Amino acid sequence: MWAYGQPEYLKHVREDRLWWGKTGNYKLPKLKRFRSEAPSELVPRTLWQAEEVSQTRTARQEMKLLFADEPFSTPKPEKLMQKVISLATNPGDLVLDSFAGSGTTGAVAHKMGRRWIMVELGEHCHTHIVPRLKKVIDGEDQGGISKAVNWQGGGGFRYLRLAPSLLKKDQWGNWVINPAYNAEMLAEAMCKHMGFTYAPSQTYYWMHGHSSETDFIYVTTGSLSHDQLRLIGEEVGGERSLLICCKAFMADAEAFPNLTLKKIPRAILGKCEWDHDDYSFSIDLLAETPDDEPLEDQ
Structure with a gap:
């Protein structure tokens, strides 16, 4: 899927704004943006290099190794979660991921010797998270950060289902x-x-x-x-x-x-919000995300 129409794409080509990766064969190009063009408040105060925390492309490759027939659209790289978890926790600490997705946070936390709780209401709880954590525990997941932390398997987890509304x-x-x-x-x-x-x-x-x-x-x-x-x-x-x-x-x-x-x-009656299966919440007051991202798929 392309983020821009053909006229905008051709404009980017003329201005040499497209980057097709180091080898020049990326499936989708990245759009070049320069610091001088960004509003001052958007300039990052810290910089995490891709070599240190990886990138979305690597995360997709990690998922393919685990689930060749069940791709996940928005995985996070294990190295990125390793960086976040190492900054915020110590071994033995408890890591909570309320929107577990493909289970990357729990998998990385487990390999790093942290305890973890993951919550997921989507069907990928069964298609991705549980099978992934079983592979981690059995030592069958040697992708991601496994070699960096010398992960050999071990540990366990409990799988609990959300009870119906009382x-x-x-x-x-x-x-x-x-x-x-x-x-x-x-x-x-x-x-x-x-x-x-x-x-x-x-x-x-x-x-x-x-x-x-x-x-x-x-x-x-x-x-x-x-x-x-x-x-x-x-x-x-x-x-x-x-x-x-x-x-x-x-x-x-x-x-x-x-x-x-x-x-x-x-x-x-006043102790919970009863009988809500989707646990939806209002997003009216959430901050808007700027349209212009530092890097994005073309």
Whole structure:
């Protein structure tokens, strides 16, 4: 794909503005731009040479070695990510990539002895990231920075899927518990949202988790009567406290000093932006990128 039409291209040819690489056989030329033509605020304060951090062309070659049949359109060179990670972290530090793409950040962080978390909602999570990291761990990925850091393989990772939204709106627009959640999933999710450690008791049905040695949580989709709450309160006793998250309760919330009563889903409505599968965000306030880049494909 060409960035300019034929008249502009011919103008660049006349002005000797096109650079076809050292060998003169680049597939696409680069457009020459000079410092004197750039606004002063765009002049870089630092310079990373291509020999040090590589370039997009090299990144595509690295991807072809890993996925000959599954190219990725916008990979980053491993040497570039090595530079960034070395400047910002030390061995053993945690590197987060919220838009993992082809998994370059995680692969480089792994080879450099960093821990990492990658997040990706696209299908290339399965087509690129997971297979790539398996090759890194098995020592089969000898491209990129592998030889420079003497990478021989090792380590591991866990692959976690994003859970469905705990709350959904019903046909009337009311927030309800997502039917995809069973009792155990609901109890574990509520423990996370309310700040408790999920640890179901084998002795007490009302003990789903704890925040301390004497503070516990009970989660149920049922409606609790005054008598049910009284019996639970007696079993909890005066030396312990219990947070009860339930659909409804038919009692004075202040009647049981060792019990705290909260209704679900009301208790967690404000804790998240619920039922968003795309996790989109507004870009209205993001800074605009200048049209003129220092180097670009013609």
